[in-house]
Amino acid sequence: MKWMRDMARWLLATMLLVFGLGAHAAAGQNDYVLGAGDQIRIFVYQNQDLQLDARINESGTISYPLLGVVKLGGLTVSDAEKKLAAGLRDGNFLKQPQVSILVMDMKANLVSVLGQVNRPGRFALGAGAGGNKLSEILAQAGGILVNAGSDLVVVTGTRDGKPFRKEIDFPRVFMAGSGVEDIALANGDSVWVDRAPQIYIYGEVQRAGTMLLQRDMTVLQALASGGGLTLRGTQRGIRVHRRDAAGQVQVIQPDMNDKLQANDVIYVKESLF
Structure with a gap:
């Protein structure tokens, strides 16, 4: 029966909108703001003749049966449904129109x-x-x-x-x-x-290699992350190799509380004694 087919179409449209099962559908689609290029499908409960597939043009409008040119661009899906329903109701075309819009292809926003x-x-x-x-x-x-x-x-x-x-x-x-x-x-x-920025540590440390540069990380913290110095390592032998704005590598003898920069290379020398 026709009313059963219409009911099935309405339920399908509702499920697509609620659960986001349509092509390119997304959670929270009712909050999506329609714009130029969006492809939409309009359902009107128990009125198959008013079902329409349309693409919103550059001016933000579509041409809809009975209503003519309707501006939907800039409206949320929910507000666009209300606008079409109000047009059908105020024009005395339907007493209580129930309009559902599914965004088939999002191109705007x-x-x-x-x-x-x-x-x-x-x-x-x-x-x-x-x-x-x-x-x-x-x-x-x-x-x-x-x-x-x-x-x-x-x-x-x-x-x-x-x-x-x-x-x-x-x-x-x-x-x-x-x-x-x-x-x-x-x-x-x-x-x-x-x-994430990285630093490099090698020489007389327990775990040499690459590590992430944490926010405001100091030389001491980097050495701790590397497991500390080996028995042959010496604090006096710590050097930081840092590339300056001109691309030249500068060798710095740092204080343990100095902050490191991205791509710094820490080298720990072996103690001579």
């Missing part, structure tokens, strides 16, 4: 997350509070890889038609009074998480 994250890819910006914040998008990407990703996150894109680039010390976003903002991302932004 996307950001790219690349580098040392658990799930690199493209992610939709949400309309809800915090839905377009850097922390929210990194959470969608599964977060920064532990012991692999850098604290420094780079955001690039455009603002007011001009190139935009910002480096953010991400852990400081959550520190009270740090002044580091959890910035709002915009359509087309790219987020890059580089590899």
Whole structure:
């Protein structure tokens, strides 16, 4: 029977929206802000003739039966459903229209997350509070890889038609009074998480090799991470090889509480006595 087929279509559309089972569907799709290029499928309960597949054009509009040109760009999926339902109701076409929209292919309001994250890819910006914040998008990407990703996150894109680039010390976003903002991302932004900085230690230490440079790590802490000096090692024989801005390697005899920099090489000489 026709009413049973309509009911089945309505239930399918609802399941797709709730559980995100459509092509390119994502959790929280109702908060997705529609934009130019998005491909959508519109269902109206018990009105198969009003089902429509449409792509939102550059002006943010679609052409919909009975309503003509309707602007959906800039609206969340939920608000777009309400707008179409109101149009059908206010135009006396349907008494209580129930409209459901499924985003089949997201082309607008996307950001790219690349580098040392658990799930690199493209992610939709949400309309809800915090839905377009850097922390929210990194959470969608599964977060920064532990012991692999850098604290420094780079955001690039455009603002007011001009190139935009910002480096953010991400852990400081959550520190009270740090002044580091959890910035709002915009359509087309790219987020890059580089590899965590490293240092190198060799010579008379228990565990020579490469290690991650922790925040504010000192020479003493690096030596401790390397298991300390061997019986032949001497504190007076510690040298740090550091490349300067001109690319020249400088050899420094450090204090044990001096802070290290990325790519420093620590060498521990053998004691002569």
